[in-house]
Amino acid sequence: MSQLSGAVIILSCSGLALGQSTSTPCSEVQNREFSDDVDVDQNGVSDPGQVLWFDCFGGALDNPFRDVVEPNNFGLQVDALANRNDRLFLPFVSDGVEMIFSVEDDRNIYFEREQTGAFGLWNENVARQDVDALEVWGDSNSDHHSFQGDPGGVSLVYEGTLGIQNVMQSQLLAGIQSLGIGLSLQPEDLDLDAAMRWNEAASEGLLAFSVVPVDDGFGNVILDGGEIFVLNLDTSTAEFLFHGGHQWDTDFEVMGTFGLDNENINAIEAVAPTPSALALLAIGGFFERRRCRRIGQTSSHTLPPG
Ligand SMILES: [Ca+2]
Numbered sequence: 001m002s003q004l005s006g007a008v009i010i011l012s013c014s015g016l017a018l019g020q021s022t023s024t025p026c027s028e029v030q031n032r033e034f035s036d037d038v039d040v041d042q043n044g045v046s047d048p049g050q051v052l053w054f055d056c057f058g059g060a061l062d063n064p065f066r067d068v069v070e071p072n073n074f075g076l077q078v079d080a081l082a083n084r085n086d087r088l089f090l091p092f093v094s095d096g097v098e099m100i101f102s103v104e105d106d107r108n109i110y111f112e113r114e115q116t117g118a119f120g121l122w123n124e125n126v127a128r129q130d131v132d133a134l135e136v137w138g139d140s141n142s143d144h145h146s147f148q149g150d151p152g153g154v155s156l157v158y159e160g161t162l163g164i165q166n167v168m169q170s171q172l173l174a175g176i177q178s179l180g181i182g183l184s185l186q187p188e189d190l191d192l193d194a195a196m197r198w199n200e201a202a203s204e205g206l207l208a209f210s211v212v213p214v215d216d217g218f219g220n221v222i223l224d225g226g227e228i229f230v231l232n233l234d235t236s237t238a239e240f241l242f243h244g245g246h247q248w249d250t251d252f253e254v255m256g257t258f259g260l261d262n263e264n265i266n267a268i269e270a271v272a273p274t275p276s277a278l279a280l281l282a283i284g285g286f287f288e289r290r291r292c293r294r295i296g297q298t299s300s301h302t303l304p305p306g
């Protein structure tokens with residue numbers, strides 16, 4: 001990071017003007033957590049709530065700190081993981097770092113490069129059945145989870161002691177409807193199935209999320225599950241993620257674009273070789289992008305010393 005201190009970084013309206021590099025290898029990423037579907041332990045035995053570490057070579061170990069159990073909720077399945085401050089969140093939503101993701105009923109994790117949208121296999125055979133939750137970097141362990149079906153109206157549960165609020169189905173719906181879509185939906189129609197969170201001081205911050213596909217009951221798609229939303233939890237407004245040079249909206253064809261077998265995104269994360277440096281670079285980047293969209297300009301920022 002030191003060589004970057006004081007450097008002038010150009011933020012263009014096509015994203016952070018950072019040099020392109022190869023995909024960040026799985027083994028260079030720390031704290032690699034996932035959940036299978038159904039939830040299993042390291043031996044493949046059904047174990048609702050058990051979060052696993054993956055070794056990048058098809059092996060998995062129980063994370064002994066992460067067996068998500070809630071009273072009276074025996075049998076619930078984890079379908080999303082997050083950290084209260086995903087370190088790459090801001091560059092991720094500014095199209096400044098590589099995204100990794102999985103789709104429903106898929107054991108693999110794929111990458112999409114920032115800006116260019118270049119795509120490939122990031123790590124294969126991670127899960128026995130389906131990588132359906134993913135958390136990397138973080139502090140040490142994920143501290144948020146979602147259960148399948150979002151029971152009790154709670155889409156994302158914070159498990160720590162810092163007073164951070166859970167995220168409710170009603171908040172997801174307010175964000176989605178702020179885009180003018182899903183107006184016929186009720187909160188209970190939504191089931192969060194992928195998440196990243198950025199919890200800024202004195203605010204509830206930002207949430208990147210996806211949901212399980214929803215139709216109108218007659219087979220007409222309302223949300224195909226491939227959407228990724230970026231929700232401002234303070235204003236209850238959302239926009240579609242802009243990553244890889246395109247919007248992750250309903251019109252974006254996940255299967256058609258990447259040649260995958262399922263449209264539903266059910267795990268998201270971000271990776272970079274030097275996450276702390278990139279997180280610093282991206283301070284304000286999300287909002288810079290929004291400003292750029294409005295005024296169509298390029299701007300420069302001077303990094304603080306450090
Ligand atoms: Ca699971």
Ligand SMILES: [Ca+2]
Nearest residue numbers: 102103106131
């Ligand atoms: Ca999957």
Ligand SMILES: [Ca+2]
Nearest residue numbers: 146147148192
């Ligand atoms: Ca859920």
Ligand SMILES: [Ca+2]
Nearest residue numbers: 210211225265
């Ligand atoms: Ca989804």
